[in-house]
Amino acid sequence: MATRMYLPGWLYLLVLGYGHLAFANDVSTLRRVYTAEVGVKEATGHNDGKRVAEYLRYTGLGEGYEWCAAFVSFCFNKAGYAQPRTPWSPALLPDRKVIRRNKKGGEAQKTPRAGDVFGLYNTSLGRIAHAGFIDRWTGNWAYTVEGNVNNAVVRKRRPVRTLTVIARWTDD
Secondary structure, three states, rough: OOOHHHHHHHHHHHHOOOOOOOOOOOOOHHHHHHHHHHOOOOOOOOOOOOHHHHHHHOOOOEEEEEOOHHHHHHHHHHOOHHHOOOOOOHOOOOOHEEEEEOOOOOOOOOOOOOOOOEEEEOOOOEEEEEEEEEEEOOOEEEEEEEEEEEOOOEEEEEHHHHEEEOOOOOOO
């Protein structure tokens, strides 16, 4: 009898009253995962190092490749999401997931939130060439967590107008 009384209390702590498991597919869990990575650095500045290799390996690559998208994918996996799983930053921003584009007019757009993925367009490449997480959105500024910036996982403050596209992989 005491076991039955204990189990529901334990289960409540696991669920935390949110109606789903708190350790999987949860935006707050995703945020804890990616913010815990802030400070990870490359070993020699050549897209290498133990943790960077883990990011890349999760997406099927070895050391030496650009790793911003692999970092994003790795964090989603650690937070309990099966997707995305790609080392290619444009693939993190498929049309079906896009919630906001940096253009005037058009359809109403959702306000970005923690856990959303942003992409930056590179004119010389003609495509999205960098991606990271939105951590906080304040109208004119986006506070981000990004990998492969100055050879590390860093926090940045970016003007909203510089973010080309934002996608949401988490549930609404």
